Amino acid sequence: MALSDAETIRRTYWRENCRWMLILGSIWFVVSLGCGVLWVEPLNQVRLGGFKLGFWFAQQGAIYAFIILTFIYARVMARLEKRLGLEEPEA
Amino acid sequence: MSLTETTYWVVGASFALYILIAIRSRAGTTQEFYVAGKGIHPVANGMATAADWMSAASFISMAGLIGLSYNGYGGSVFLMGWTGGYVILAMLIAPYLRKYGKFTVPEFIGDRYYSDAARVVAVICLIICSVTYVIGQMKGIGVAFSRFLETDYETGLFSGMFIVFFYAVLGGMKGITYTQIAQFCVLIFAYTVPAIFISLQLTGQPIPQLGLGSTLADGSYLLQKLDQTLLDLGFQEYTTSVRGSTLNMAAFTASLMIGTAGLPHVIIRFFTVPTVRAARASAGWALLFIAVLYTTAPAVAAMARLNIMQTLAPEPGQHLAIEERPAWFKNWEQTGLLGIDDKNGDGLIQYSADPETNELVKLDNDILVLANPEIANLPNWVIALVAAGGLAAALSTAAGLLLAISSAISHDLLKRTLMPDISERQELMASRLAMAVAVLGAGYLGLNPPGFAAGTVALAFGLAAASLFPALLLGIFSKRVTREGAILGMLSGIGVTLAYVFQHKGIMFIPGTGFLGDWPPNWFFGIEPNAFGVVGALVNFTVSLFVSRLTAPPPESVRQLVEEIRIPVSPRSI
Numbered sequence: 001m002a003l004s005d006a007e008t009i010r011r012t013y014w015r016e017n018c019r020w021m022l023i024l025g026s027i028w029f030v031v032s033l034g035c036g037v038l039w040v041e042p043l044n045q046v047r048l049g050g051f052k053l054g055f056w057f058a059q060q061g062a063i064y065a066f067i068i069l070t071f072i073y074a075r076v077m078a079r080l081e082k083r084l085g086l087e088e089p090e091a
Numbered sequence: 092m093s094l095t096e097t098t099y100w101v102v103g104a105s106f107a108l109y110i111l112i113a114i115r116s117r118a119g120t121t122q123e124f125y126v127a128g129k130g131i132h133p134v135a136n137g138m139a140t141a142a143d144w145m146s147a148a149s150f151i152s153m154a155g156l157i158g159l160s161y162n163g164y165g166g167s168v169f170l171m172g173w174t175g176g177y178v179i180l181a182m183l184i185a186p187y188l189r190k191y192g193k194f195t196v197p198e199f200i201g202d203r204y205y206s207d208a209a210r211v212v213a214v215i216c217l218i219i220c221s222v223t224y225v226i227g228q229m230k231g232i233g234v235a236f237s238r239f240l241e242t243d244y245e246t247g248l249f250s251g252m253f254i255v256f257f258y259a260v261l262g263g264m265k266g267i268t269y270t271q272i273a274q275f276c277v278l279i280f281a282y283t284v285p286a287i288f289i290s291l292q293l294t295g296q297p298i299p300q301l302g303l304g305s306t307l308a309d310g311s312y313l314l315q316k317l318d319q320t321l322l323d324l325g326f327q328e329y330t331t332s333v334r335g336s337t338l339n340m341a342a343f344t345a346s347l348m349i350g351t352a353g354l355p356h357v358i359i360r361f362f363t364v365p366t367v368r369a370a371r372a373s374a375g376w377a378l379l380f381i382a383v384l385y386t387t388a389p390a391v392a393a394m395a396r397l398n399i400m401q402t403l404a405p406e407p408g409q410h411l412a413i414e415e416r417p418a419w420f421k422n423w424e425q426t427g428l429l430g431i432d433d434k435n436g437d438g439l440i441q442y443s444a445d446p447e448t449n450e451l452v453k454l455d456n457d458i459l460v461l462a463n464p465e466i467a468n469l470p471n472w473v474i475a476l477v478a479a480g481g482l483a484a485a486l487s488t489a490a491g492l493l494l495a496i497s498s499a500i501s502h503d504l505l506k507r508t509l510m511p512d513i514s515e516r517q518e519l520m521a522s523r524l525a526m527a528v529a530v531l532g533a534g535y536l537g538l539n540p541p542g543f544a545a546g547t548v549a550l551a552f553g554l555a556a557a558s559l560f561p562a563l564l565l566g567i568f569s570k571r572v573t574r575e576g577a578i579l580g581m582l583s584g585i586g587v588t589l590a591y592v593f594q595h596k597g598i599m600f601i602p603g604t605g606f607l608g609d610w611p612p613n614w615f616f617g618i619e620p621n622a623f624g625v626v627g628a629l630v631n632f633t634v635s636l637f638v639s640r641l642t643a644p645p646p647e648s649v650r651q652l653v654e655e656i657r658i659p660v661s662p663r664s665i
Contacts, residue, residue: 009662010654017657021182028178032171032348037341040164044331050304050312055330058167059157059389060300063174063382070181070378074371077186081368081659088366088659 009084016080024069031065094471098239101475102482105277106254112269113258121519124263125194125498127363131268137376139268140360142275142487145384147231148548150278150484155456158392162327165334168343174378174385176351181374184352185361187567187656189370196355197503203566205649206574207508212581214499216558217355224551225492229537231485238426239478251486252534259490260526267490268363274483279383281480285464285473286387289394292467299390317397323407325444336617346624350552353560356495367659395459398466403442410439419465428455493533497525549621550592557584557627565635570650576639584631592620
């Protein structure tokens with residue numbers, strides 16, 4: 001990949017950013033509105049200790065997943081910026 | 092020492108701490124006043140954001156909302172909605188607005204949509220959202236004081252106003268940030284300590300999140316026991332009772348999520364960190380700190396509900412005698428949060444789902460958190476801590492909202508629209524003045540809450556979701572959306588949402604003026620008014636995109652602005 005000119009770097013950065021937003025956004029949807037609301041009944045047939053699985057997603061699991069997703073996004077973007085030479089100077 | 096004395100000491104100590112911080116962090120420039128000099132560490136900003144975010148409602152009312160009003164599973168909308176928004180904020184909003192690098196949310200909308208009209212519409216939307224929200228906080232301060240410190244409501248409100256006035260006027264965002272960090276520590280400690288005790292007592296498991304899925308002393312699972320107890324009394328099962336319909340739950344969750352990502356007082360917190368990278372990391376930290384309370388709350392909800400029901404009916408068919416009710420029960424009856432009416436005159440309290448025979452006639456949501464330490468027989472200092480925690484939650488959120496309101500007035504209306512020639516010093520004076528007026532105004536509304544105050548916090552989310560969120564998102568992700576599109580989009584989004592709420596809840600919430608009646612058959616696809624923000628957002632998106640197609644594209648400078656905010660630093664050609 002030729003990263004020589006500014007325009008290519010710009011486009012690569014934005015394309016990668018959108019790709020990650022799409023991937024992580026899909027997981028975000030699946031764990032919350034998916035597992036917690038839309039598919040909660042079938043998931044409730046499965047048990048996780050004292051929890052029905054759907055209920056667990058709605059009141060616990062989705063929130064844990066949100067934290068992980070946000071940190072993954074912060075990390076992959078920081079790496080991408082390093083790779084493309086787009087790191088900001090520390091203030 | 093009596094309970095009241097202990098409470099005075101603990102609350103007094105926390106207030107002294109906030110004042111000390113305020114004196115040490117005065118703001119000297121507008122940059123310090125609006126965005127704390129952009130020098131806040133991402134972890135510190137995460138804590139401040141968490142305190143900013145978690146209001147009196149989160150601290151005092153949410154567990155009860157989940158455990159009582161929404162009967163368990165239905166309350167999941169708040170848990171997912173008020174946390175899931177941070178993922179959207181971290182990916183779609185915060186990094187780009189941080190890169191833009193100015194002071195307020197309307198400022199971005201005004202610049203991106205090359206129009207003072209757009210800026211003013213954004214200021215109006217911001218003020219509607221933030222004022223509805225701040226009334227709830229002022230009431231929370233007054234109520235917390237009157238319940239724990241036995242002062243009257245007005246004295247409580249004035250004490251709270253004095254503290255906020257002191258650090259918000261003196262320090263602006265800088266003072267608010269450091270006090271919010273202290274307030275986070277107070278409130279999270281105050282929330283988790285009683286939760287750990289109650290979890291230990293019921294399940295022997297110190298971590299409430301795990302205790303919720305553990306077994307009770309008799310070997311049955313806590314949630315199963317709760318489901319069974321509720322069914323016996325004629326309620327729906329705790330773990331499966333849906334709020335309205337699946338569609339309503341999805342719409343409610345989505346509205347709270349995108350409302351979260353569109354609330355100005357949260358967004359501006361991300362302007363205080365030094366870099367775009369720090370803004371993304373900070374969102375993760377904020378969510379982690381928020382999650383400590385938000386994953387504990389459902390455990391408190393279920394455990395406290397079970398505790399209360401087992402007090403009232405130790406075995407199925409057995410009822411607590413009125414004469415034998417415990418001391419905490421009598422205490423909270425005096426505050427009006429609990430109420431009994433021995434309808435059949437047998438001297439026993441029959442609690443059931445049937446309003447005809449139910450004798451526990453008043454069971455307020457707030458009781459689950461407020462009375463928890465007493466029900467679990469915890470020491471006085473824990474009860475005092477809950478008081479300090481509730482006040483910290485209300486004060487920190489009120490301060491954040493007041494800054495959003497006052498900076499929109501002094502910076503967006505005054506500096507950017509009406510009087511662009513004022514100097515830095517004059518603007519700093521103006522921002523302090525605007526803050527002082529905002530605190531007094533909020534205090535006035537707290538003293539004379541308008542009739543619609545009760546239903547307002549949820550409404551603030553619907554309005555933010557329908558007005559500001561789409562304008563911000565389109566401003567970042569589209570170069571083609573025009574000023575006409577954005578202005579009409581914001582107005583139609585907020586208009587549709589307000590119209591829907593008013594037609595069911597009454598115009599300005601005045602009872603009897605709602606012309607469609609507030610019951611499910613008249614709701615649009617069964618979506619309740621509080622969940623309507625997502626529909627308003629869809630209207631906003633549609634109108635913005637459609638009108639933009641019909642109007643002349645934005646100027647080249649705006650296209651460049653969008654290019655610039657999408658990337659942390661300009662790439663260098665090698």
